[in-house]
Amino acid sequence: MSDTPMDYAFGMIGLGTMGRNLLLNMADHGFAVAGYDKNQKQVDLLGQEGQGKPVKGFMDSKEFVQSIKMPRAIMMLVPAGAIVDSVIAEMTPLLSPGDILIDGGNSHFTDTERRAKELAAKNLHFFGMGVSGGEEGARFGPSMMPGGDAEAYKVMQPVFEAIAAKVDGAPCVAYMGPGAAGHFVKMVHNGIEYGLMELIAETYGVLKTGLGLDNAAIGQVFTQWNEGRLQSFLLDITKDIFAFNAPGTDHLLLDDIKDEARAKGTGKWTSQVAMDLQAPIPTIDTAVSMRDLSKYKELRVQLAAQYGPEAGQLPGNKEEVLRQLEQAFYFSMIMSYAQGMHLLAKASEEYKYDLHLATIAKIWRGGCIIRSAFLNDIFNAFEGNNQLAHLLLDGKVQPLVQGSVGGARSLIAAAVTSGLAVPAYTSALGYFDAFRTARLPSNLIQAQRDYFGAHTYELIGKEGVFHTQWTGLRDKVESPAGPQANQAPATPPVPGTKQSNEEPLNKHL
Template sequence: MSTAEIGLIGLGTMGAALALNIADNGFDIAVWNRTTAKTKQFQADAGALAAKVTATESLEDLVAAIKKPRAIILMVPAGQAVDDQIEALRPLLDDDDLIIDAGNANFHDTNRRATADEGPFLGIGVSGGEEGARFGPSIMGGGKRDHWDRVAHILTAISAKHQGTPCATWMGEDGAGHFVKAVHNGIEYADMQMIAEIYGMMRDGLGMNAAEMGDVFAKWDKGSLKSYLIEISGKVAHTTDPETGKPMLDVIVDAAGQKGTGRWTVIEAQHLAAPIPAIEAAVVARNLSSQRANRALGEDTFGAAPHRLAHDMMATETLEQALIAGKILCYAQGFEMISKASEEFGWALPLPEIAKVWRAGCIIRSAMLDDMATALAADAQQNLIFAPYFAEMIKKTHNALRQVVAQGALHGIAMPALSSGLAYFDAMRTARGTANMIQGQRDFFGAHGFARIDGGEGHHGPWGG
């Protein structure tokens, strides 16, 4: 008998957590995994929630267990695996049955799938990791609005809540939800990188130990920097390795992993001509971190880069102010990219609502997002750095960012994301920059022409005279 309100395929870490979340919120769910043993184990481990779960052993059984019109969530690896699963599933479904890709899909793939005219399709970005999936993620929906509305009662119920408001909403047509999720992940890359750079200044520049740094992060989490990433940075720094008794940070290899979503963000930013230098720098930094052999060779060849600052040259309060400035600049770049995509793809992406959706459940949740939502509601077209509240914050903190970046450069402490953020800020407050030289060069070697400040386009210089 068809009793399940929704189905789910893929019981990996995220899929299993999301299925339990759905059941925990009172919805009957049917689940299927390619490995039947995993499906049975999932139901066995569901405890009191097992009564809300129908474990199926075939796609046919899964489809039969769901009420019509059906809705089925896919939690499988991005790329070809999604296409293969859709291909296997569609012949078993009715014309109005809805497939929902809740994985980390490239939004171009979601655009293609949503317009393939093979049946209703949603692409939703889900952020929050395993804990978020289990107890309340941030959800960014993309596809036709009426398709979203069919399952919105479930998705809002299982989402994180910020002061009672669900952190789940419809972003726009086709791949809009997965696009917003990609930018979220790009901001996440940059935020994490900037925190790591400040950690590097404390460790290598100030000679602080892990516990001392943990205390600093814990203190910052009570102020303007209050956020999930600052909170867990303090917890990571305070943790001791049970095998060696050393700080956990001291036994972790310094090579950062990545699943490619940050890279997608950077690639798409180039297509959109959207300046996101802090995010780009963070992706480059992860790539560099993997080159451990070359970095060791570099240290042997040139000597170790980082060296200590003179005593009392840098206060942790200065580092805090620098990180505040860097964070604002990073988020401003991300929202500007979303604004450009909204115009390019005709999505009318709701920037204030995006900021609200990110306030809880997701990895980049931060106290600042409340004020960002307010600023974007007042003027969604204006870059966040010009919103009065954030303009005042940057005025108070950019000199600290300048000091930290300068001391990093003088003492060999790499700060790619923070320095890129500073360069972005300085470029954004320079009414007459230096691109006139580039235009002169382009006209000299390629006769590309230039605009004159006293009027007119397509002028050429007397370069051969």
């Protein structure tokens, strides 16, 4: 490949593992590509790994930009946050109107919205694209979630479809929607990932502590599960972890790893935006919290000594408990996916993304970290009805839930009784039980809020918003009309004023 300018069809900024592997993937598919990094070591690695391929690395940003055919298409794969803005600031003066800039990192969706507007004002095309699959996916076929500038994506579509993972011959990449839709979908993907990983970790705890299985037996359980309806990428790598000894030893590397989980923030972002949109995702929230809790190792050791004894083994026949555990995992896995899909539906409505949940499930079936056999069921559910309000309403998902919830109840009850920590499991069951409850006790919360803060409430079968003067009612004999006599329709009182028999209003809660 000639080194003269205007040779390369695509550029990559950031030649870490992901960026380098994506470039090599493109080169394997016949695309001439250039890479840029300020680290000489990364540029040298690209040269070594790309030997004989149409790929070249640069350390000079101007030479890099000039080497790419116009209109240029350049992708960034750098850490989210200020670094993305600094790269954009560095590149913008070197680009020409009509050039395309792509953020392939895990940027927060609000940053993507801002950057798109800023670059559009400079006549530059920009879109955010989530990339899932890790280093192996990047090298041999990732799942990709582009969104934003639709015309710019069409230019890149042949490249991304060529390098994406394939399922039944279909590429695992598709345009998600306008604005920051691509990065939003990837963020929720990562939230689901958090939930699934926490469930697998809790399963490991049940197998190890609750059933007393050794590492070989635990590895066999994960291997068997991965050959059935639980088949997934995360279980596949988990079985491999239980077969990997620490170098030069006869024991698992896993046993040498500290039990303090780290995170890069995408799970937290998922929880935060879910609360903003009032879309409950308790299993994902719990997974985020458990990573945080795990970091308090010293405190956990102190509390373990103070509040012992440690959790005991689960009672009952071991094979029956294993059967219940498989059902519990399947049930909780469904709940984790269902929470994520519900959040996507709410976000699509709020942010006008026009997301197609069937398409999202379709491209998640291959290449990405959360790929699993169950995604076929999700795809079928939303392919049949893209307006489906919730995955649990699907007629074919319902029997899967009903067939596994009994095992989940038995397993969770036994684990809690034995002192085993299974918070993600319990949150999944609580989510399901609450959602299938036609009348929740939340009416009491509304009464309490109205009592202490005059926040008002609504009545069953009656239009309007109401407030009751609750203060002092406990000291009075109720009139024949009952509490209705104290109800006033819905003009909320002015904060700080007094009404008859009422203390100053508290609006803090």
